[in-house]
Amino acid sequence: MLQIRLHGRGGQGVVTAAEMLTLAAFYEGHHAQAFPSFGSERTGAPVVAYARIDDKEIRTHEPISKPGVVLVQDKTLLGSVDVFGGLDPNGFAIINSKDDPEIVVPELCKFLPKGHVFTVPATDFAMQKIGKPLPGAPMLSALAAVTDILKLESVQKAFQERYPGKVGDANAETAALAYNYIKGV
Amino acid sequence: MLKQIEGSLGVAEAVALCRPGVVCAYPISPQTHIVENVGKFVKTGTLKDCDFLNVESEFSAMSVAIGSSAGGARTYTATASQGLLFMVEGIYSASGLGLPIVMTVASRAIGGPINIWNDHSDSLSQRDSGWLQLFCESNQDAVDTHIMAFKIAETVGLPVMVCMDGFVLTHAFERLDIPSQEVVDKFLKEYEPNEYLNTSEPISMGAMVGPEAFTEVRILQQRKMARALKVIEDVTKEYRELTGSKSGGLLDCYNCENADLKLIILGSSVGTAKDEIDRLKKEGINVGIISLKSFRPFPYAKLAEAIGDTKQVICLERAFSFGGRGIICPEVKRAMEGKNCDIKTVVAGLGGRAIYGTTINGIVKNALDGKFTEEFTFFDVDASVLNSYTQKTEGVSFPNGPICQSQIDNSVNM
Numbered sequence: 001m002l003q004i005r006l007h008g009r010g011g012q013g014v015v016t017a018a019e020m021l022t023l024a025a026f027y028e029g030h031h032a033q034a035f036p037s038f039g040s041e042r043t044g045a046p047v048v049a050y051a052r053i054d055d056k057e058i059r060t061h062e063p064i065s066k067p068g069v070v071l072v073q074d075k076t077l078l079g080s081v082d083v084f085g086g087l088d089p090n091g092f093a094i095i096n097s098k099d100d101p102e103i104v105v106p107e108l109c110k111f112l113p114k115g116h117v118f119t120v121p122a123t124d125f126a127m128q129k130i131g132k133p134l135p136g137a138p139m140l141s142a143l144a145a146v147t148d149i150l151k152l153e154s155v156q157k158a159f160q161e162r163y164p165g166k167v168g169d170a171n172a173e174t175a176a177l178a179y180n181y182i183k184g185v
Numbered sequence: 186m187l188k189q190i191e192g193s194l195g196v197a198e199a200v201a202l203c204r205p206g207v208v209c210a211y212p213i214s215p216q217t218h219i220v221e222n223v224g225k226f227v228k229t230g231t232l233k234d235c236d237f238l239n240v241e242s243e244f245s246a247m248s249v250a251i252g253s254s255a256g257g258a259r260t261y262t263a264t265a266s267q268g269l270l271f272m273v274e275g276i277y278s279a280s281g282l283g284l285p286i287v288m289t290v291a292s293r294a295i296g297g298p299i300n301i302w303n304d305h306s307d308s309l310s311q312r313d314s315g316w317l318q319l320f321c322e323s324n325q326d327a328v329d330t331h332i333m334a335f336k337i338a339e340t341v342g343l344p345v346m347v348c349m350d351g352f353v354l355t356h357a358f359e360r361l362d363i364p365s366q367e368v369v370d371k372f373l374k375e376y377e378p379n380e381y382l383n384t385s386e387p388i389s390m391g392a393m394v395g396p397e398a399f400t401e402v403r404i405l406q407q408r409k410m411a412r413a414l415k416v417i418e419d420v421t422k423e424y425r426e427l428t429g430s431k432s433g434g435l436l437d438c439y440n441c442e443n444a445d446l447k448l449i450i451l452g453s454s455v456g457t458a459k460d461e462i463d464r465l466k467k468e469g470i471n472v473g474i475i476s477l478k479s480f481r482p483f484p485y486a487k488l489a490e491a492i493g494d495t496k497q498v499i500c501l502e503r504a505f506s507f508g509g510r511g512i513i514c515p516e517v518k519r520a521m522e523g524k525n526c527d528i529k530t531v532v533a534g535l536g537g538r539a540i541y542g543t544t545i546n547g548i549v550k551n552a553l554d555g556k557f558t559e560e561f562t563f564f565d566v567d568a569s570v571l572n573s574y575t576q577k578t579e580g581v582s583f584p585n586g587p588i589c590q591s592q593i594d595n596s597v598n599m
Contacts (some may be wrong), residue, residue: 019191019358024359026189034358038215038537039301059323059456061353062541 001054001148003064006139007083008073011043017136018049020162024140024154025053033058034110047079053149071143072096073119073135075104078089084108094142096122096135118146120178130167138178139172145182152179186363192324192354195361196289197222199331201232202369203287206258206343209238209249213268214301215351220263235334240268243268245276254344255390257381259335263289265351266307270295276344280406282391285338285376287331288316290349292452294536298348302537305451306504308348309480309512315406317345317413318481322437322455324349324359329424329432330478332364336373336420341413343406348480350453352537364428372427410482417479435484437476438491440466444473446552447492449500449517451477454540458501461542465549466578472549477513485520492521498528498550501540505532510561510590529557531587534562540565551587559589 004021008014015036022032030053037048050064066086072095075085084093084105090113097104098121109117120142122135137159144150156172163171196219200208208227210220217262223320224239226232236253240246246262254260264272265509269290279286294300308318319334321327327349334345349355356490378389394402414435421433439459441447450458455476462472475491492498498521511530518528531548534540544565551557551564568585575581581596 022358023189025189031360032189035353037354038352038356060452060460060542061350061357062457063539065541131197 001052001058002069002147003067004051004053004069004071004143005064005067005083006051006148007069007077007081008047008135009043009077010045010047012047013134013161014047014073014098014134016162017140018051019073020136020155020158021051021140021143021150022033022053022143023158024144024150025163028150031058031169035061037063038068046077067091069094069143069147071139073139079104084111087112090116091114092118092146094118094120094139096120096139098124118142118182119179122174122178125174125175125177125181129177130170134171137175141175142182145179152176156180165171186365188361188363189358190361191218191356191358192327192349193218193356194222195324195328195363196331196349196355197226198363199328200261200287201226202364202366203261203332203335203373204370204375205235205261206264207236207238207249207253207260209240209246209248209260210242210262210264211243211255211268213243213265215251215293215303215355216263216265216268216289218355219289219291219418223261242270244275247272247279250286250288251279251282251284252274254279254286255282255382256384257376257378259339259376260286261288262286263291265291266293266295266301269307269311273306273311276311276314276316276392279291279344281402283342283409284344285335285342286344287334287338288344288346289331290346290348291355292348293351300536303351303353303453304503304535304537305348306535308346309504311346312481312512315343315577316481317341317343317417317479319345319347319417319433320451320478320480321347321349321354321432322453322476322478324354324357325361325430326432326478327354328361328363329428329430332369332373333417333420333424333433335376336424337413337416339376340420341409342379342414343409343413346453353453362430368427372424374431413482414479414484414487417482424457433478435479435487436491437478439474439476440471441473441475441491441493441495443493444471444495446497446499446549447473447475447495448545448548449475449477449488449498449513451480452503454501454503454534454545457540457542457544460470461545461549464542465546470549470553480513483516483520485516488517488520489524492517492526496526497552498526499548500528500530501534501548502530502532503534505530514560529559531557531564532562538565556587557589559591562587562589
């Protein structure tokens with residue numbers, strides 16, 4: 001079972017991103033579960049959402065304290081929230097930033113194996129295509145590129161089905177930018 | 186049909202498949218998404234021939250539900266926490282009148298202090314309300330139980346509360362198998378009340394009953410509850426055969442063969458516990474789980490059978506009775522009267538404190554090591570929080586770890 005914890009701020013679509021992640025996993029025949037941390041639904045406040053992906057029924061409903069992957073949608077959380085708490089020593093981290101991982105999270109780069117920490121300019125990509133700072137889709141496609149647990153197309157389909165039309169398409173284009181960024185295409 | 190959706194939407198779809206004639210509700214977290222979605226179905230025409238009523242309070246919601254159900258319409262509402270309490274006068278009337286209303290309780294703690302998170306203090310506060318109370322361990326269970334609830338309610342002639350853990354289930358986005366309209370139509374026929382308020386053939390309902398017959402009326406209600414035990418089983422069997430579902434029932438056993446210890450759990454912690462019990466099994470520790478689905482009527486005989494000759498039972502309780510002890514445990518003791526079985530309450534998961542696999546592991550290890558020496562123990566206590574108050578005000582401090590009743594009693598007799 002892959003357990004993913006998503007950190008961001010209220011208004012950035014953190015909870016939606018977790019849901020879209022499981023929708024993409026669902027399209028690929030996986031069992032998946034997403035849920036928010038409750039009680040902090042205020043714009044700008046730190047928000048945590050959780051997702052699990054497995055090939056069998058997911059029965060547990062406990063919060064994820066030992067994630068295999070951490071996604072940080074807002075790098076201003078670094079230093080104020082223990083976003084990497086409990087992260088698997090062989091896990092992965094993806095941070096929304098245009099700077100290199102060694103600059104953004106030097107400690108984490110020493111803690112995790114080489115090539116397990118990634119940065120992606122998700123907000124910049126979102127501004128280019130969506131015109132709003134909504135980094136959810138590019139963060140998920142970065143996750144897909146890093147772990148290969150999902151196809152880019154599934155992430156795109158999730159946003160396009162949930163938000164048919166322009167919004168979904170813009171998210172899909174943003175997702176492609178981030179996917180190719182990680183894959184180095 | 187398999188869907189990846191929020192639990193609340195799954196329940197809304199299940200309710201819509203049951204073709205209610207009236208849905209009324211007042212929003213309160215964490216129930217809101219359910220009725221919002223039902224409202225959308227009515228507005229878009231997905232759910233036809235249904236009146237959706239926005240009311241100004243939960244008291245009105247229950248009043249409308251009583252009126253519409255008495256008028257012969259299949260009726261649904263949903264609430265939680267303080268909203269449930271605001272309904273209470275009507276809740277007792279609904280059961281006394283024998284109205285088969287179905288209501289979701291998206292279980293949540295009761296304030297004060299205000300707390301919006303999940304535990305069972307709201308639903309269990311209505312233990313004596315005369316409603317059936319069915320608990321759901323997963324969102325799939327919730328979807329299926331709502332569909333069964335209408336049939337159970339209408340067969341028995343009593344209202345049903347479907348209790349699902351607020352947020353933990355209502356806000357979880359999961360894979361759900363939603364039955365087709367065709368299947369639900371086959372399972373649940375159009376509601377045909379024996380009697381209902383009808384201006385062309387007037388009757389009166391809910392007349393005053395004095396001392397000469399009140400006891401007998403109560404016995405009739407208790408009789409309906411007795412009948413409900415079998416109806417729940419029959420309806421579950423029929424639904425499972427039709428859909429292949431594993432949901433519903435009076436209770437469900439997991440790993441109960443030759444278990445050294447059995448945990449009785451209500452609600453969403455059952456799934457978390459199942460995973461932990463599988464891990465414990467690899468350590469050679471054999472623990473069974475009894476997921477208690479029907480709290481009212483309480484399945485005494487069925488539970489005694491499920492416990493069997495197991496000598497130790499822990500009731501994991503997410504609410505308790507102030508000045509008393511656990512709420513589930515006394516019922517289990519009653520079921521096991523005269524049998525050699527040690528039954529205790531362990532309280533955990535109050536007001537949204539998460540129940541982890543490690544919580545279950547700790548409860549099991551403490552139980553098997555004989556560390557629960559009393560009937561009533563608070564398990565997942567943060568002594569530092571407690572001491573930050575008691576040390577300052579009274580110079581009293583509690584040690585780290587679980588706190589049992591005698592520690593509380595002794596702390597006030599110092």
